[in-house]
Amino acid sequence: MATVLAIPAMKDLKVKYLDSILVSPSPMTEKRSLFLSNIDxxxxxxxxxxHFFRANQDFPPEVAAKRLRIALEKVLVAYDFMAGRFKLNHQSGRLEIECNAAGAGFVVASSEYSLEDLGDFVYPNLGFRQLAVQILDTLGPENDQxxxxxxxxxxxxxxxxxxxxMNHVLFDGIGAQTFMENLATQAFDDKPLSIIPSHNRHILAARSPPQVTSPHPEFFKPDIQPVSGPPVFDCKKEDLDYKIFKFTTKSIDNLKEKARSTETTTRISSLTVVAALIWRCKALSLPYDENRVSTLLNVIDIRSRLDPPLPNxxxxxxxxxxxxxAKCGDIEEGQFCNLxxxxxxxxxxVTDEYARSVIDWLEVNKGLPCGEYMVSSWLRLRFDEVVYPWGQPVYSGPVVSHRKDICWVFADVDGIYALVSLPVEEMERFESHFHKFFE
Known part of the structure; x- marks a missing residue:
C-alpha cells in the first residue's frame, strides 16, 4: 500500500564546519564567457x-576529503563554467557565465552523530540542510559566491x-548525473572522464527572428519585467511541512488499474499515475472551488525530442x-483514468517545433513557468549508482528546501517516493485526499 513518512524530530545534526575554501581548475583554464540558453x-x-557513504577503512573521511578536493580540481578543467561567476550582459540583458576560474566552494565538516543516529535517510530531515551549505560565509556579496x-x-x-x-543554471538532472560520474572517475588515480561534456548551449538558442508557432499557456509574462536580467523563478519562504509519500509496487499497480480505459491506447507509465494522483491531492488541498482551474506542470527531457537529437x-x-x-470539480468527481x-x-x-517555439516565446516575453504545481522526476537519474574509490552511496537524494511549488519524485528499491512540501493546512488536506483515494 501507499504510505506517508513524516519529518523526524532531528533538526540539528551538530555539525562543525572545519574548513571552507575555493577550488579552481588545475591546470588553470582560459577565460571565456559561456552563452546561456533561454531555458538556462x-x-x-x-x-x-x-549522498551518504558507509565507513571504508581504506578511505577514512580525511582521505576521502583530500581525494574529493583533488578530483574537483581536475574535473573543473572540463567543467570550467562551474568555477565561474554570473555576469549580466547589459547590452542584451542576458545572464552569462564568466569562466574565470574564481572557484567552486569546498567545505569540510564533522558531525557529533553516527550515520545510524540519522535513521532512514529518505526522511525529509531538516537537519540535512547542514550537510549541503549553499553559500560560503567567508566570502562577500552575492556576486562573489x-x-x-x-x-x-x-x-x-x-x-x-x-x-x-548547485545552481540549476549549470545543468539539468542528466547533466548533473554525467558530472558526478566524471567527478567520481577523477577521484581514482588513473581513470579518464566517462564522457567529455559539450558546452555548446547555442544549440538551444532562439531562432532569428523568433517564430512562436504555438500557444504556450505553461508560461506567463510577468506584469513587471525586471530592471536587469531575466526574471527569477522562485517562491516566497514560509513555514512548510515536509512529507514523503511512498508508492509501493503494489500501490502503483493499483493506480494503473484505476487508470485503464477502453477508450484510449495511450501508454500509462508509473510516473504518469503517480503524477496524476499528486496533482489531484494538490489541487484539492487548497480551499475548494469547483470552477477553479488547476494546472500541473511536468518536467520533461527534450534531448531525444529535438531534430536532430542533442548529443549525449x-x-x-x-x-x-x-x-x-482541469477544473477542480472535474478533478474531484471525474474518473482517475481521465486525469x-x-x-x-x-x-x-512537445515535438522539436514545439520546443523551438517555447524557446522563441521566452526570447520575446522573458516569461516563467505558469502552473499550480510542478512534478520533477528523478527516476532516470542514477546518483546512487555512481562508483567512487570508497564505494557507492548508500543513499542519494534531494534536500528539503523552501520550494512549495515543486514535488520531487525519485526511485526506491520497491517503489517510488514523492517529496511534498506544503504549508501545514494544505498538507493536512493533501494527506487526507491521498489516504482516501486508496480506501
Missing part, C-alpha cells in the same frame, strides 16, 4: 542534494556525506514543462 536563464536557483558548493561531512562511525548545492554529452539544461489543466490520460498526453505535445 529561468532556472536561477539552487538544488541541494546529499560560487555557483556550486561541495561539502564533505564526517560522522563518528567513520562514514561520511557528500553534499552538493550535452551538459546544459535540456528540459521543458508539459502541462495538464491520468491528461498527464500522459501533455508530453506528446
Amino acid at each position: 536563464q529561468i532556472l536561477n536557483y539552487n538544488i541541494p542534494t546529499v 560560487p555557483l556550486c558548493v561541495f561539502q564533505i561531512t564526517s560522522f563518528k562511525c567513520g562514514g561520511f556525506a557528500i553534499g552538493m548545492s 554529452s550535452f551538459c546544459g539544461n535540456a528540459v521543458l514543462v508539459s502541462y495538464s489543466s 491520468a490520460e491528461m498527464v500522459a498526453v501533455g508530453p506528446k505535445r
Whole structure:
C-alpha cells in the first residue's frame, strides 16, 4: 500500500564546519564567457542534494576529503563554467557565465552523530540542510559566491556525506548525473572522464527572428519585467511541512488499474499515475472551488525530442514543462483514468517545433513557468549508482528546501517516493485526499 513518512524530530545534526575554501581548475583554464540558453536563464536557483557513504577503512573521511578536493580540481578543467561567476550582459540583458576560474566552494565538516543516529535517510530531515551549505560565509556579496558548493561531512562511525548545492543554471538532472560520474572517475588515480561534456548551449538558442508557432499557456509574462536580467523563478519562504509519500509496487499497480480505459491506447507509465494522483491531492488541498482551474506542470527531457537529437554529452539544461489543466470539480468527481490520460498526453505535445517555439516565446516575453504545481522526476537519474574509490552511496537524494511549488519524485528499491512540501493546512488536506483515494 501507499504510505506517508513524516519529518523526524532531528533538526540539528551538530555539525562543525572545519574548513571552507575555493577550488579552481588545475591546470588553470582560459577565460571565456559561456552563452546561456533561454531555458538556462529561468532556472536561477539552487538544488541541494546529499549522498551518504558507509565507513571504508581504506578511505577514512580525511582521505576521502583530500581525494574529493583533488578530483574537483581536475574535473573543473572540463567543467570550467562551474568555477565561474554570473555576469549580466547589459547590452542584451542576458545572464552569462564568466569562466574565470574564481572557484567552486569546498567545505569540510564533522558531525557529533553516527550515520545510524540519522535513521532512514529518505526522511525529509531538516537537519540535512547542514550537510549541503549553499553559500560560503567567508566570502562577500552575492556576486562573489560560487555557483556550486561541495561539502564533505564526517560522522563518528567513520562514514561520511557528500553534499552538493548547485545552481540549476549549470545543468539539468542528466547533466548533473554525467558530472558526478566524471567527478567520481577523477577521484581514482588513473581513470579518464566517462564522457567529455559539450558546452555548446547555442544549440538551444532562439531562432532569428523568433517564430512562436504555438500557444504556450505553461508560461506567463510577468506584469513587471525586471530592471536587469531575466526574471527569477522562485517562491516566497514560509513555514512548510515536509512529507514523503511512498508508492509501493503494489500501490502503483493499483493506480494503473484505476487508470485503464477502453477508450484510449495511450501508454500509462508509473510516473504518469503517480503524477496524476499528486496533482489531484494538490489541487484539492487548497480551499475548494469547483470552477477553479488547476494546472500541473511536468518536467520533461527534450534531448531525444529535438531534430536532430542533442548529443549525449550535452551538459546544459535540456528540459521543458508539459502541462495538464482541469477544473477542480472535474478533478474531484471525474474518473482517475481521465486525469491520468491528461498527464500522459501533455508530453506528446512537445515535438522539436514545439520546443523551438517555447524557446522563441521566452526570447520575446522573458516569461516563467505558469502552473499550480510542478512534478520533477528523478527516476532516470542514477546518483546512487555512481562508483567512487570508497564505494557507492548508500543513499542519494534531494534536500528539503523552501520550494512549495515543486514535488520531487525519485526511485526506491520497491517503489517510488514523492517529496511534498506544503504549508501545514494544505498538507493536512493533501494527506487526507491521498489516504482516501486508496480506501
